[in-house]
Amino acid sequence: MAVTPETEVVRGIRSDYKYGFSNPDEAEDYFFKSGRGLNHEIVEAISAHKNEPDWMRKFRHKSLDYFLARPLPTWGGNVSDIDFESIFYYISPTEKQAEKWEDLPAEILDTWNKLGIPEAEKKYLAGVGAQYESEVVYHKLQEELTKQGVLFLDMDSGLREHEELVKQYFGTIIPQNDNKFAALNSAVWSGGSFIYVPPGVSIEMPLQAYFRINAENMGQFERTLIIVDEGAYVHYVEGCTAPVYSSDSLHSAVVEIIVKPRGRCRYTTIQNWSNNVYNLVTKRAVAYEDATMEWVDGNLGSKLTMKYPAIWLLGERAHGEVLSIAFAGEGQHQDAGGKVHHYAPRTTSVISSKSISKNGGRAGYRGLLEVAKGADGARSKVVCDALILDEESRSDTYPYIRIDESNVDVGHEATVSKIGEEQLFYLMSRGLSEAEASAMVVSGFVEPITKELPLEYAVEMNRLIQLQMEGSVG
Amino acid sequence: MALLELKNLHVALEDGTEIVKGVDLAVDPNEVHAIMGPNGSGKSTLAYALMGHPAYEITEGEVLFDGRDLVAMGPDERAQAGLFLAFQYPHAIPGVTVTSFLRSAINAIRKARNGGADDPIPVPEFRKELLGQMERLKVSRDMASRYLNEGFSGGEKKRVEILQMAMLKPRIAVLDETDSGLDIDALQTVARGVQELVSPEMGAVVITHYQRILNYIEPDFVHVFVGGRIVEEGGPELAHKLEAEGYEAFTPVAVGEGES
Numbered sequence: 069m070a071v072t073p074e075t076e077v078v079r080g081i082r083s084d085y086k087y088g089f090s091n092p093d094e095a096e097d098y099f100f101k102s103g104r105g106l107n108h109e110i111v112e113a114i115s116a117h118k119n120e121p122d123w124m125r126k127f128r129h130k131s132l133d134y135f136l137a138r139p140l141p142t143w144g145g146n147v148s149d150i151d152f153e154s155i156f157y158y159i160s161p162t163e164k165q166a167e168k169w170e171d172l173p174a175e176i177l178d179t180w181n182k183l184g185i186p187e188a189e190k191k192y193l194a195g196v197g198a199q200y201e202s203e204v205v206y207h208k209l210q211e212e213l214t215k216q217g218v219l220f221l222d223m224d225s226g227l228r229e230h231e232e233l234v235k236q237y238f239g240t241i242i243p244q245n246d247n248k249f250a251a252l253n254s255a256v257w258s259g260g261s262f263i264y265v266p267p268g269v270s271i272e273m274p275l276q277a278y279f280r281i282n283a284e285n286m287g288q289f290e291r292t293l294i295i296v297d298e299g300a301y302v303h304y305v306e307g308c309t310a311p312v313y314s315s316d317s318l319h320s321a322v323v324e325i326i327v328k329p330r331g332r333c334r335y336t337t338i339q340n341w342s343n344n345v346y347n348l349v350t351k352r353a354v355a356y357e358d359a360t361m362e363w364v365d366g367n368l369g370s371k372l373t374m375k376y377p378a379i380w381l382l383g384e385r386a387h388g389e390v391l392s393i394a395f396a397g398e399g400q401h402q403d404a405g406g407k408v409h410h411y412a413p414r415t416t417s418v419i420s421s422k423s424i425s426k427n428g429g430r431a432g433y434r435g436l437l438e439v440a441k442g443a444d445g446a447r448s449k450v451v452c453d454a455l456i457l458d459e460e461s462r463s464d465t466y467p468y469i470r471i472d473e474s475n476v477d478v479g480h481e482a483t484v485s486k487i488g489e490e491q492l493f494y495l496m497s498r499g500l501s502e503a504e505a506s507a508m509v510v511s512g513f514v515e516p517i518t519k520e521l522p523l524e525y526a527v528e529m530n531r532l533i534q535l536q537m538e539g540s541v542g
Numbered sequence: 543m544a545l546l547e548l549k550n551l552h553v554a555l556e557d558g559t560e561i562v563k564g565v566d567l568a569v570d571p572n573e574v575h576a577i578m579g580p581n582g583s584g585k586s587t588l589a590y591a592l593m594g595h596p597a598y599e600i601t602e603g604e605v606l607f608d609g610r611d612l613v614a615m616g617p618d619e620r621a622q623a624g625l626f627l628a629f630q631y632p633h634a635i636p637g638v639t640v641t642s643f644l645r646s647a648i649n650a651i652r653k654a655r656n657g658g659a660d661d662p663i664p665v666p667e668f669r670k671e672l673l674g675q676m677e678r679l680k681v682s683r684d685m686a687s688r689y690l691n692e693g694f695s696g697g698e699k700k701r702v703e704i705l706q707m708a709m710l711k712p713r714i715a716v717l718d719e720t721d722s723g724l725d726i727d728a729l730q731t732v733a734r735g736v737q738e739l740v741s742p743e744m745g746a747v748v749i750t751h752y753q754r755i756l757n758y759i760e761p762d763f764v765h766v767f768v769g770g771r772i773v774e775e776g777g778p779e780l781a782h783k784l785e786a787e788g789y790e791a792f793t794p795v796a797v798g799e800g801e802s
């Protein structure tokens with residue numbers, strides 16, 4: 069397969085994107101690669117290659133039928149240019165998963181080193197999964213956690229080794245026909261994380277999954293299932309990058325999370341795809357009695373992101389939070405947001421969205437807050453703030469609210485601001501360049517969300533914002 | 543030649559309205575210049591124009607800083623060269639703490655003075671300096687972790703402006719009505735904070751409506767500013783005369799043309 073060298077990168081893509089390198093030698097040398105395009109033969113080949121149980125094989129085929137039958141969404145962003153026929157739906161770069169970084173092929177290890185993942189694992193992570201194209205090529209969990217019964221595997225291994233548990237939950241939170249892209253993922257899923265945290269186990273350091281697309285026209289469809297048992301806690305962090313190519317790749321994940329009574333799950337995303345990736349992801353969690361679910365969603369990269377992490381509050385006093393940052397630069401459209409459904413009494417939620425657009429980018433908040441009949445005493449607060457950095461850029465807010473219960477306390481605030489000439493002048497009068505001054509205003513704007521992140525991720529988020537800001541003004 | 547030199551400076555708004563109508567001024571380190579004038583005389587416009595505010599255009603004349611043409615420089619370059627403006631109405635920067643802002647500003651200036659290569663101030667040195675200056679200016683410790691100017695009282699804003707000045711160590715500091723809105727205790731603290739910094743390293747231009755700040759900052763030169771021009775110059779005694787007699791003597795035309 070021809071791989072576009074970095075030097076031929078199309079104009080208009082973020083010139084400061086640091087992760088746009090690709091690995092051309094490796095792309096020629098994959099262990100298993102499907103042909104382009106999508107049909108039942110490809111689905112069959114993926115399932116057979118993975119040696120899956122029959123129920124999963126059937127699930128995939130049925131999902132493909134749903135995918136083919138469903139029309140493309142006409143709301144949100146423009147997905148009509150996605151060429152489903154030119155995409156590679158499954159590429160396995162290695163024959164088997166490594167438990168030591170040095171067991172990986174040199175080129176792949178080089179990529180992970182450039183991204184700093186082995187280093188981060190040593191310093192502050194309890195476990196790491198590293199997915200390259202369709203497969204998780206490296207996976208490791210601290211021994212201590214294994215002893216406590218924590219499961220942290222790639223989804224394929226999860227299915228092989230814990231089939232009953234997977235079967236019980238897989239596709240129950242996000243049905244295979246939920247939407248066109250969830251159906252696509254259900255048909256061709258590969259990789260992703262499977263996590264089970266036993267009752268009462270609290271994992272102090274984050275578990276991190278890292279998703280890397282290397283090949284051109286790649287479709288990455290990881291599938292994640294997280295089960296947090298009663299009174300347990302986990303913080304799961306995902307990061308993602310891809311090379312810069314002149315043609316598009318597609319990332320379409322499905323993430324399902326179950327938080328049992330008194331459990332707590334925090335799921336943090338730092339999405340930094342290159343500007344040729346369509347990022348169309350379905351994420352949904354259910355939270356039972358006194359459980360807490362938190363989505364912290366940072367979207368800085370991609371061509372188009374459509375992602376609205378959802379929480380169904382099903383048990384009394386369950387609490388949900390969606391904290392979202394969306395940053396759209398030139399040629400980018402971030403259609404992000406969140407959904408919270410209150411289905412039990414005294415449930416509480418917060419949706420806080422910060423969107424930033426610059427250089428003609430388009431960023432917005434699209435969200436749904438639902439309070440069902442019977443969710444007596446539910447409380448919710450939705451705050452969406454937009455910051456527009458120049459005249460060419462755009463911000464949209466679509467805050468849907470549906471309330472069928474009378475005894476509720478629901479608040480909604482929205483602000484749109486432009487970066488002020490006076491603010492910039494003030495900061496510049498202290499010696500900061502225009503770009504530094506703008507970056508400082510933006511960092512401050514998103515601070516209510518970045519301060520929720522562990523230090524390393526807050527630093528990373530701020531660094532990515534700085535990179536996004538560089539060259540944007542002056 | 544003085545460190546800061548204004549020669550026949552004219553400043554206009556974007557719509558062409560001329561506010562500053564030919565000002566000559568020369569300021570050196572170790573000097574305190576008071577620019578006194580009534581509201582609407584164009585004092586603040588002069589201050590903003592010196593710092594490079596984009597809404598004010600220099601239509602005639604020149605400004606030299608250390609022999610360099612200040613007009614060709616952006617506000618950031620002026621700050622890096624050693625010019626400072628204490629704002630009359632400092633802007634809030636939500637989400638950015640005083641500490642983080644000050645460190646970024648110091649590092650930006652150090653970088654510029656290091657030929658564009660990063661030269662960050664060591665954190666212990668920064669902390670020591672910050673705590674020392676906060677104590678000297680009676681800025682409470684908790685201010686360091688508050689968001690810059692957000693929810694600050696008028697007095698807190700002015701103190702933090704002077705704190706910034708003390709931390710950034712400019713060669714010429716312009717104080718735009720720093721005395722306004724301060725009670726007498728705050729005024730003393732702030733004024734002494736400035737006075738202590740005036741040295742062979744730094745000169746100050748104190749822009750004010752009232753004489754009272756000059757009780758604590760002894761000016762070497764007093765310039766009476768009316769209708770966009772310096773109409774009278776003298777020593778400290780001129781300030782006292784103004785206090786006693788008001789600006790009427792200097793306002794043959796109606797005060798209030800242009801904006802403050």
